Structures are given as C-alpha cells and as structure tokens.
Amino acid sequence: MKRLTQSEVFWAAVTLLALVVVSALTAPDSLKSGQNLFLQAATARSLLNQVSFIGVLAVGMTFVILTGGIDLAVGSLLGLSSASAAILLMDHGWSAWSSVALVIGLCAAIGALQGALVAAKLQPFIVTLAGFSMVYALARIVADDRRRDIRMGEGGADAAFGALQAHVFGWLPVSAVILAALVALAWLALRTTVFGRNVYAVGGNERAAHLAGVPVGWVLVAAYVISGACSGLAGAIYLAQYEQGNPDLARSGYELDAIAAVVVGGTRLTGGRGSALGTLVGVLLIGVLNTTMGLHDWNENFQKLAKGAIILLAALSQHARVREFVGRIGASR
Amino acid sequence: MKSVIVWVLASCALLGSCSKAASGPSKKVVVGFSQCDGSEPWRKLFDEDLRAAAAEQGVELLYLDAAGRAERQNEHVASLVAKEVDALLISPLDAQPLTAAVERATAAGVPVFVLDRNVNTDAYVAYVSADNTQIGRAAGEHALKLLGGQGKVVEIWGLRGSTPAQERHKGFRDALAAAPGVQVIAEQDGDWKLDLGKARMQALLKAHEDIDLVYAHNDPMAVGAWLAAREDGREKQMKFLGIDGNPGPEGGAQAVLDGKLTATFLYPTPGRKGLEVALAHLRGERVPKVVTLPTETITPENAARFVGKK
Secondary structure, rough: HHHHOOHHHHHHHHHHHHHHHHHHHOOOOOOOOOOOOOOHHHHHHHHHHHHHHHHHHHHHHHHHOOOOOOOHHHHHHHHHHHHHHHHHHHOOOHHHHHHHHHHHHHHHHHHHHHHHHOOOOOOOOHHHHHHHHHHHHHHHHHOOOOOEEEOOOOOOHHHHHHHHHHEEEEOOEEHHHHHHHHHHHHHHHHHHHHHHHHHHHHHHHHHHHOOOOOOOHHHHHHHHHHHHHHHHHHHHHHHHHEEOOOOOHHHHHHHHHHHHHHOOOOOOOOOOOHHHHHHHHHHHHHHHHHHHHOOOOOOOHHHHHHHHHHHHHHHHHHHHHHHHHHHHHHHHO | OOHHHHHHHHHHHHHHHHHHHHOOOOOEEEEEEEOOOOOHHHHHHHHHHHHHHHHHHHOEEEEEEEEOHHHHHHHHHHHHHOOOOOOOEEEEOOOHHHHHHHHHHHHOOEEEEOOOOOOOOOOOOOEEOOOOHHHHHHHHHHHHHOOOEEEEEEEEEEEEEEEEEHHHHHHHHHHHHOOEEEEEEEEEEOOOOHHHHHHHHHHHHHOOOOOOOOOOOOHHHHHHHHHHHHHHHHHHEEEEEEEEEOOOOOOOOHHHHHHOOOOOEOEEEEEEHHHHHHHHHHHHOOOOOOOOOOOOOOOOOOOOHHHOOO
C-alpha cells in the first residue's frame, strides 16, 4: 500500500477519477432536452478522438524523456507524416497499409538520425530543435507548401484507411484502441525487457549505466526511433480523423502537449523515473480538463492557464522538498 | 499530487456554481459560435462584430475559440451540438477537417451557418463570406490605374499554399493580365507577418533597383515592406498596396491615413451579416445559400471613415 501511495501514477489516476466524477456532477445540461452534457456518447467520442493522437505522440516521448532527453521534433514529424500519407493515398493510390508503414518508417529513420546525434553526446534539446526546423521544412517541401486533403469512398483513398476513422460500439474510436494497445506494449517493454531496464538505467545515471555495460548509444538511438515511429503513427491517425494532411502542424505546438502529458503522468524530465501508464493518465487528465472547461464555456485563455497550473502542480508534487513537507504533515497527524 | 486533487475539486466546484448561476429558464435565442483562431487581429474584429450584433439583438452567444487547432474545433462543434443551441455559426480552420463535423451538426437538426472559410459539403443553411479572388482583382485593377499600364511589381505572399493567399494572388494576376506592360518581377513569402514582410522586402530592395509597386496579401506585410523601403530612403519611389483595411490604430485604414500604404482593400468580417442571416432563418424567412460581402477600396481620401468603423 505504501508503495502504491508513493507512486505518481497512483495519484495522477486518483486525480483523473476525481476529475471525471466532478465533471459529470457539475456538467451543465443541454438547453432543450436537459441531458447531462458530460455523460454522453458524443462527448466520450470527441474526447477520445482528441486525446488519441496526442497520446500516441506522448507514449513515444515517454521513452525519450526516460533517457533524460527531449524530442521537440515530434510536432513537425506529425505534419510530415500526415502530409506524406495523404499524398501516398491520394496521388499515388497506395494501399492504407503500405502508406502507413512508409510514414512510420520515414519518421523512425529521422528519429534514428536524431538519436545517433544524441548518442554522439550532442544535447537532445539542440539536436531536436534543429530537427524540428528541418523536418518542418521537409514537410512543406514534400507537400509542395499545401495542405493535402483526402477523400474516402469511390475514387478516393484506399477504403482500408477508413478503419482508422471507425468507432467500436459507436463511441470508442479505433484510434483510442490503438493508443491503449500501444500503452500496454510500451508498459511491457519498459517493465519486463532488458531494453526497458536499460532505458531507466541510462536516464538514471548515464555514466554508471555505461560502466555497468549498458550499450548507452544504442539505447538512445532506440528511444528516438520509438518516438519517431510514434509520431508517424500519430500523423496517420490525425490524417484519418481530419481528412487532411497538414505540413504546418509544426506550428500548433503538439510537441509541448506531448511533453506536458508525460510530465503530468509523473515521468521525471531528468530521466530515469516514470512510466507509459502514467503518460496515458496524463493525456486523459489534460483531455478531460479541456473538455470540462469547454462544456462550461471557459475560454481558451483559462484553459491554457489551467493546463499550465496542472503541469506546475505535477512538477511540484515530484519536488523532493514538497514531498518531504507533505510527508511531515502526514506524520504529525 | 494530493494537492492537485484539492485544487481540481475546488476549481470544479467553482465551475459548477458558475454554470448553475448562469443557466436559468430563459427563452432567449442561443447561438453557438466556433471560431478557429481568435488570436488573429482580423478574427478579433470578426468576434467583436459578432458580439456587438448579438448584444443588439438580445441573443445569447456561446463563443468557443479553437486557437488554430482542427481537433479542438471539432470538439467545440460537437459540444455546441450537444448543448442544443438554436443555431450554430462556424468559421472553420480549414474545409476538409471540419466537413464531417458540419455534416453531423446538420444531421442532428441544428441549423449551421458557415462564415469566412467554407467546408466541402452543402449540408448547411448558408455560407457568408467576402470573396478573396474578387478583392485580389480589385487590388490588381487599382494597381493598373496607379501605374498607368507600365511598371514593375513585387508581390509578398501570405502563407503560401493557404487558400486566402492563393485567391488573393490569383485575382491580382487575373487583373494584371490585361496590361502586358506591368510585370511582377519577384514574389516572396511573408507568412502574413509584419516582421517577415519587412525582411523579405529588404532582400527585394537589394536585388531590384526599380520597384514601382508592392502588393502584399495583407496590411501588416505591406506596412513591413514600407518600413524596409523607408530604411533605404526609397519609400517615396513606390506604391504600397495591402488587403484587409481593419479599423483601429493598428489597422490598415490608419496606415493609409498615415501615408504608409497607397491603398488597401476592405476584407469585411462576416460577424454581423452571419448573425443577421442566422436570425432571419430562425424567424422562418428564406435566406440565400451564399452571401458574398462586398469589398471597398480604401484610399487617403476615404480612409478616415474606416479607421473608426464599427
């Protein structure tokens, strides 16, 4: 029990649950039929749609942050992936599978380049800042400076791509199922494999890991490859949901949303501690908060303030002195 | 993390009390408006126009700003539909990403009015917008008049690939095609921004000694180009045309009045007209499917009228 109450994921999950309950209780009713606006299939559907591609980005980001790094390029990779997939599907008539596989491979390859530079002791922030700019340019070049629409149905994109737009039971998006599967996979990889242990070791203390025989360079490359591949997948999901590949997604700041979700989920920006499950909770927490504030007509400025506050509180809750202080209050009772 | 819970609970309790206080058994017409990016100056003006019109008409306006993100705007449309608003106004971020959302809203029985940018479906009641191609053409015709059929022009683009930039480009070029003596000698991408407009113009001034007219796809870039020319002491040797003609001290109308821009072309917001059309439909009147807002040429002679315009 003590172990449970000390884990960040536990508290993040409790917060999420509390937020869901409060959201349901305080949600306004619809104007005519008087239904609770939060407890609706449509709300669940749009919430899950919204979190799914940011969640996929954030799962990849989790690996990088666990190694003590950061990947600022995921926002432009999202743009590159969505635009490239749109072009393959519409202009070249590729099948859904090969289009998605190619964009995931492309983004993973870019991730590998970034990872190699980080492994060569360049700072992750600088490497991926450069990557952000270059990938953004590449996305615009590939897309010929245009947003690329796709159409489903006769004469449009491969019908199989429509699977990414589908909903199970009418409210659960397939993209959310993919996110759940990805989180499970990441959780298993981090908890049960040698690679997972090595990721934590590199983030905990790179020198010690090296001395202990951990192939630090390869672990770093793998982390950025995973982040790149996840960005590629997220781009395909984005494309399916909005039927538009947009090379300018780099301008929307999704990389910061992914980082925020990872941090709120209890993963340390200094590396070595955290989990994929926490990231899922972080993504949902921010998503539910946004949805609830939207239902209450809070404007965008307040939503930004609230998101910032949540990030700060999550960071504070990880701070050694704050934990000590809270622990002392608990003990004195 | 415990503190987070307390904070979240407290803020939600606050939320709850606010919303309960606000909602009462009112028979007011409730109109939802989903704006794609309320931080752009022109869209701020758009919002002000719409809010003012709503206040005058005694309509309750639910305003949601997607801050430039397609997924937020999709969520906003869904939430306004769930709220069962009497009418939904939407100014979509882009056509295809919001098409399905508009179709769902219409299918749910909410009358939808699309403002400014369109969607790829006709499942709405009316589309209210200015016509960028027409405005670009007006700018081109004015350029021909200023140059007398002979001269060298540089064009500073908005975000290349965006629909308004393409249309403002096309209309302008269509008009210029009438006079072979007028040549566009260079094009640059200014991304709608004043600072980039200035930087691009600095480069153009170095490369070209004989620029007679600068056409920028919006006023901030045109003012940026004027700033660059002034640094070289060449601002009197050329004409500057912008588009938008926003009111207020930072707007294009003031820039014309100050002698920075030779002329600009009003890109009217559909805020007022959009609400008007929606209310007419709710009263049971027949409304046209497409409403095109006319442009106006703003010159030093009439600029004062546009500076304080509401």
